[in-house]
Amino acid sequence: xxxxxxxxxxxxxxxxxxxxxxxxxxxxxxxxxxxxxxxxxxxxxxxxxxxxxxxxxxxxxxxxxxxxxxxxxxxxxxxxxxxxxxxxxxxxxxxxxxxxxxxxxxxxxxxxxxxxxxxxxxxxxxxxxxxxxxxxxxxxxxxxxxxxxxxxxxxxxxxxxxxxxxxxxxxxxxxxxxxxxxxxxxxxxxxxxxxxxxxxxxxxxxxxxxxxxxxxxxxxxx
Amino acid sequence: xxxxxxxxxxxxxxxxxxxxxxxxxxxxxxxxxxxxxxxxxxxxxxxxxxxxxxxxxxxxxxxxxxxxxxxxxxxxxxxxxxxxxxxxxxxxxxxxxxxxxxxxxxxxxxxxxxxxxxxxxxxxxxxxxxxxxxxxxxxxxxxxxxxxxxxxxxxxxxxxxxxxxxxxxxxxxxxxxxxxxxxxxxxxxxxxxxxxxxxxxxxxxxxxxxxxxxxxxxxxxx
DNA sequence: TCAAAAGTGTTAGATTTACACCCATGA
DNA sequence: TCATGGGTGTAAATCTAACACTTTTGA
Numbered sequence: 001x002x003x004x005x006x007x008x009x010x011x012x013x014x015x016x017x018x019x020x021x022x023x024x025x026x027x028x029x030x031x032x033x034x035x036x037x038x039x040x041x042x043x044x045x046x047x048x049x050x051x052x053x054x055x056x057x058x059x060x061x062x063x064x065x066x067x068x069x070x071x072x073x074x075x076x077x078x079x080x081x082x083x084x085x086x087x088x089x090x091x092x093x094x095x096x097x098x099x100x101x102x103x104x105x106x107x108x109x110x111x112x113x114x115x116x117x118x119x120x121x122x123x124x125x126x127x128x129x130x131x132x133x134x135x136x137x138x139x140x141x142x143x144x145x146x147x148x149x150x151x152x153x154x155x156x157x158x159x160x161x162x163x164x165x166x167x168x169x170x171x172x173x174x175x176x177x178x179x180x181x182x183x184x185x186x187x188x189x190x191x192x193x194x195x196x197x198x199x200x201x202x203x204x205x206x207x208x209x210x211x212x213x214x215x216x217x218x219x220x221x222x
Numbered sequence: 223x224x225x226x227x228x229x230x231x232x233x234x235x236x237x238x239x240x241x242x243x244x245x246x247x248x249x250x251x252x253x254x255x256x257x258x259x260x261x262x263x264x265x266x267x268x269x270x271x272x273x274x275x276x277x278x279x280x281x282x283x284x285x286x287x288x289x290x291x292x293x294x295x296x297x298x299x300x301x302x303x304x305x306x307x308x309x310x311x312x313x314x315x316x317x318x319x320x321x322x323x324x325x326x327x328x329x330x331x332x333x334x335x336x337x338x339x340x341x342x343x344x345x346x347x348x349x350x351x352x353x354x355x356x357x358x359x360x361x362x363x364x365x366x367x368x369x370x371x372x373x374x375x376x377x378x379x380x381x382x383x384x385x386x387x388x389x390x391x392x393x394x395x396x397x398x399x400x401x402x403x404x405x406x407x408x409x410x411x412x413x414x415x416x417x418x419x420x421x422x423x424x425x426x427x428x429x430x431x432x433x434x435x436x437x438x439x440x441x442x443x444x
Numbered sequence: 445t446c447a448a449a450a451g452t453g454t455t456a457g458a459t460t461t462a463c464a465c466c467c468a469t470g471a
Numbered sequence: 472t473c474a475t476g477g478g479t480g481t482a483a484a485t486c487t488a489a490c491a492c493t494t495t496t497g498a
Contacts, residue, residue, distance in 0.1 A: 003258055003310040008273035009231035012303075012314055036225060051230035055303030055314060079301040079316045081234075081277030088225040092234055092277060094301045162449075179452070180488065202449040204495040384476075401479070402461070424476040425469040 011091040014058045015046035015130065017077070017137040018067070020102040020117055021154040026170040027102070027117040028134060029066075033127050034114075037088040043127035044134070045115070046093065059096040066113055067105050073153040074098040075144070077137045085129045093128075097137035099153035120170075145171055149190070152211040160198050160206040161185060190216035233313040236280045237268035237352065239299070239359040240289070242324040242339055243376040248392040249324070249339040250356060251288075255349050256336075259310040265349035266356070267337070268315065281318040288335055289327050295375040296320040297366065299359050307351045315350075319359035321375035342392075367393050371412070374433040382420050382428040383407060412438035 018029035033043040047062040049055055056076075064070055077095040085093070102117065110116075118124070123134060145151055151167050152159075165181050185191055192215075196208040240251040255265040269284040271277055278298075286292055299317040307315070324339065332338075340346070345356060367373055373389050374381075387403050407413055414437075418430040 004233050004270065004313065007233055007270035009233050010271065010273065011226050011229055011231050012234060048226065048229035049232065049303070049314070051232065051312060052305055054305050055301055058303075076300050078298050079277055081271070081280075081316070083274055083276050090273060091226065092271070094303070160450090177488070177490085178450090179490085182451080183453090199497095202495090203497045204448085204450055206450060382477085399462070400477090401463085404478080405480090421469095425471080426467070426475080426477055427469075428477055 011089060012049040012055070013046050013091050013093045014049060014055060014062055015044040015093050015095050015133055016059060016063050016066075016074075017044060017095060017097040017134050018063070019097060019099050019120075019137075019141065019154065020105070021167050021170065022102045022117060024166045024170065026120045026167075028120055028123065029110075029115050030118055030123075030126065031113055031115040037086075038127045041127040042124045044130045045113075049094075055094055059094075059098075063096075063098050066109075066115065067100060068109055069100060069104055072098045072100055073150055075140065077133065077140055080129055080133060082129065087128070093133075095133040095137060097141055099141075099150060101154060101156060103156055142171055142173075149188070149211065149216060158194060158196055158198070158208040158210055160201060160208060162201065162206060164191075164209070188220075190220055233311060234271040234277070235268050235313050235315045236271060236277060236284055237266040237315050237317050237355055238281060238285050238288075238296075239266060239317060239319040239356050240285070241319060241321050241342075241359075241363065241376065242327070243389050243392065244324045244339060246388045246392060248342045248389075250342055250345065251337050252340055252345075252348065253335055253337040259308075260349045263349040264346045266317075266352045267335075271316075277316055281316075281320075285318075285320050288331075288337065289322060290331055291322060291326055294320045294322055295372055297362065299355065299362055302351055302355060304351065309350065315355075317355040317359060319363055321363075321372060323376060323378060325378055364393055364395075371410070371433065371438060380416060380418055380420070380430040380432055382423060382430060384423065384428060386413075386431070410442075412442055 020027045020029060030042050030044060033039055033041045045062060045066050047058060047065070049058045053061070059074060060070065063072060063074065074096050077097055079092060079094045081092040083090055120138065123131065125131065126134070151164070151171070154167060155163060161182055164185065165176055165178065168181070169176055190212045191209055192212050194208050194210050197205040198208050199205045242249045242251060252264050252266060255261055255263045267284060267288050269280060269287070271280045275283070281296060282292065285294060285296065296318050299319055301314060301316045303314040305312055342360065345353065347353065348356070373386070373393070376389060377385060383404055386407065387398055387400065391398055412434045413431055414434050416430050416432050419427040420430050421427045
């Protein structure tokens with residue numbers, strides 16, 4: 001039985017834009033493409049959608065194959081479907097972005113896949129239309145970040161307000177006034193000051209904060 | 223030659239959410255599905271992506287087949303890819319929304335396709351995951367409308383400020399203060415008052431305005 | 445003792461919201 | 472003449488942006 005047999009089938013893949021935050025910079029995880037065509041070119045990670053796999057599952061699987069991590073924050077960006085976007089065959093690809101805490105990403109695994117964290121402002125030319133995908137993901141992620149507290153996914157469990165501010169600056173692409181920023185954060189009751197002090201970043205020490213997800217879900221989620 | 227032959231291919235279709243504005247209400251164009259499975263169910267219009275057709279082209283083609291119109295405002299919403307979303311076969315579908323001026327849509331053509339304009343607030347249950355697609359399109363369209371003057375695509379060339387306000391109210395789902403609205407519009411120099419007067423809607427007559435696309439593109443586009 | 449990051453409030457300006465009456469006209 | 476939709480301005484409240492100094496402590 002085949003209702004649609006007169007129509008053409010195509011390959012569908014998923015490409016993931018993996019954002020990380022390290023050394024005060026927003027980074028993207030890219031690697032050298034391991035297959036033809038385009039072998040050796042800088043590229044996003046991706047995978048083909050299996051016959052009995054949802055596209056969301058495919059994105060999660062791809063992400064997990066690369067990082068070993070599950071339950072990451074992930075959002076679909078959209079489908080890229082120019083006929084000749086892939087130099088080999090006609091492939092429609094669906095882009096997803098994910099946010100990871102770089103410290104959760106096993107270095108061994110990273111090296112194994114030849115993956116590299118690259119500064120978002122210093123991205124090389126990527127395979128196919130992957131630069132477009134990154135651009136679009138960044139735009140979406142920025143937008144989301146303005147209205148929802150997703151940034152925590154890029155930070156350690158405990159973080160200082162300076163770290164948080166640097167993150168927002170890196171994502172937004174512009175500096176933020178320290179006092180105004182802290183004022184805004186203080187109003188978000190789901191960002192809680194902990195008893196811990198970070199002594200790494202300064203002599204004086206900075207209070208460590210944490211994101212209370214339960215509080216957020218109960219009291220602030222739309 | 224086939225680089226990816228070990229991977230499965232799938233059907234990919236496009237579904238279009240066609241928004242119109244009539245009688246002060248935001249409407250969606252839907253029809254009775256003409257093929258199995260699901261024949262006779264309320265459904266969006268869609269079409270399969272051809273082997274040598276980009277997804278954007280497919281969306282335009284689908285839209286044109288139904289309405290006879292080209293160069294409409296259209297935006298991709300995203301890919302829907304649950305394995306069993308289509309009751310017949312595994313089909314991944316990419317949703318696009320389009321904005322049309324209902325007066326440009328030939329009634330004859332509408333009837334020929336058994337298409338109906340349905341109030342966005344009174345949508346029946348649609349085929350497959352089409353209700354999700356509409357919901358998501360509406361969300362996106364709302365968001366876009368807040369920041370870009372796309373609403374004009376839903377109105378006649380010449381429109382009154384009351385019409386424009388009603389449109390924004392219908393899309394946003396809430397009433398707007400008349401004076402504040404007009405103040406805001408007055409600041410948008412690309413909305414120009416014409417010499418024409420609409421006498422249909424009131425005894426006194428209302429000034430007709432138009433959207434100056436060139437002015438907008440030159441002076442306001444980001 | 446000093447360099448380096450942490451921490452802290454106030455004020456001016458800009459934006460947003462609320463609100464009510466007169467006007468012109470066709471029926 | 473009156474019912475109907477068209478058209479207009481001001482003031483309060485809220486939000487946003489600008490701005491500079493003191494604290495702590497390890498080197």
